[in-house]
Amino acid sequence: MDKWQIASALNEISRYTELSDPNPFRSRAFEKAARALHKIDVPIETLIASGELTKTPDIGKASASIIEELARTGTSKYLEELRAQFPSGIFELLRVPKLGLRKIGVLHSELGVSNLADLEAAAREGRVAKLKGFGAKTEELILKGIKFARERESRFLLPAGIELAESIRERLAGIDEITDAEISGSIRRRLEVCSNVNIAIATKSVDKVVKAIERKTIVEGLEEVDSITYRGRIDDVVVFFHFAAPDDFGLLLLLTTGSKEFVEAFVAQCKVRHAVNEEELFAKCKIAFVEPERRESADDLKLKKPRALVEAAQLRGTFHVHTTFSDGRNTVAEMLTAARDRGFEYLGISDHSETAAYAGGLTDEKLKLQKAEIAREAKNVAPMRVFRGTEADILGDGSIDYGAKRLAQFDFVIASVHSRFQMPKDEMTERILTALDDPHVTFLGHLTGRLLLSRDGYTMDFDRVFERAGQREVMIEINGNPNRLDIDWRNIKRALDRGVRFSINPDAHSIREYNALITGTWVARKGGLSAKEIFNTQPLEQVTEWFESRRAKWREK
């Protein structure tokens, strides 16, 4: 096992411990040990061999022996015992809002609850309200939460959908009778949350292909919907296969890609049916090609010359990157090297600010260390330029964490809300407007704080916020984290019309999460943005100039 796998095993132990141990610090200790592993930069075997594992901060005797066992045998007796003690689906209960591990532990030990169905039965029979620490309101909240979790059960985030659809397409590749197969539906439109998988297949023999899909058991329970559509399942996800003759594949792809509104407008406008691909179909219809991402409404159909949408390859750098100094999993050096290897001209590091203590927000002392480390490591990745910023909390009153004097040390500031999410709309609007008025602020981070499929964002008057961001020349981040995708693409045009510029940021907490730049770019494309409206498509020179002109502005004040 490598250090990442060991760390994830320790995290699992931490979760089980939180379920079963009344002492909250024991579970946190395992979590800290896992995080400590992330930070070590010598090979784990070396550390074990030298017996210096326990010299690593936050790794004591107990964790060290578990780590050694995992590294040696790939398993841990203690973890296996814990796994045997609880039903496999216990952590699924976390999908119910307001249910944490502690409460789940009580529900399991007192009522034998091990899944959503058990919990629902117990709540309906009033058994939950009788438990110590629970009451009638909590029981009601749980029933509501179960409904919330169920509604989202068969829905999934875009990256998971793409992965599943690609794997199906790969397995179809071996079927001779298929001349072409493409992912269509909402996944092709890059919608942030999907509820099914659609594959368009060109073939002269539907029967033979269907038999082959059955034989290869690509999906479960394959059944006919109509003569050109079949449906099956992979786990909870419904998979549709759509068939057409190769000569009609263009139309099939268009029809099954959707959206409904776009398709209806298209077929009303164009009667052509035969086309081997979409390009040919659009050409025959004399309609300018509309990128799949832009097919949510009929508007783009009318454009004579659609805008060139931004592409991920046009990004020359990015901002909003965390390191192990706050809650990131990779060190400054690792984050910088990975960015350089992506061919970036510049990178902006932004760890959390002091108030975000839960995320390891940086105190003055840690800021000093971070500054020195960034300066040291930046030399190794030259000529890539490293900017040092912060993701500073927007406090309850709209002021920015650290305050003017300390904010002055940064090249840029991403201002984000991380607390008091349920503020009334008017108050939240004023809070964010106040934040935008602070001249140190360069970017507004994750606009609504939403977590797709698990938490709605906080509310605000978007138009007033966009108006102010435009006036103050504060850029709105397109947070590309697939769980966030925030700002919502549906609001991009409103912001753009008020003079807002955008930056596609990954909110990366690890090297891997630089991939969020791809999902972020899809959001920008769905919002209809081209490269010129995206700050980080600009060359280093212009980016540097912009930061300096901003600094000059607040120095005047």
Next chain:
DNA sequence: GCCGTTTTCGGCCCGACTGTTTTCAGTCG
């Protein structure tokens, strides 16, 4: 479970919110 120039016990990062155990515990970020 981890830690320690208060070193083998007692504290651990914290603030807001909510419901409930009416003085605090669980959850969230």
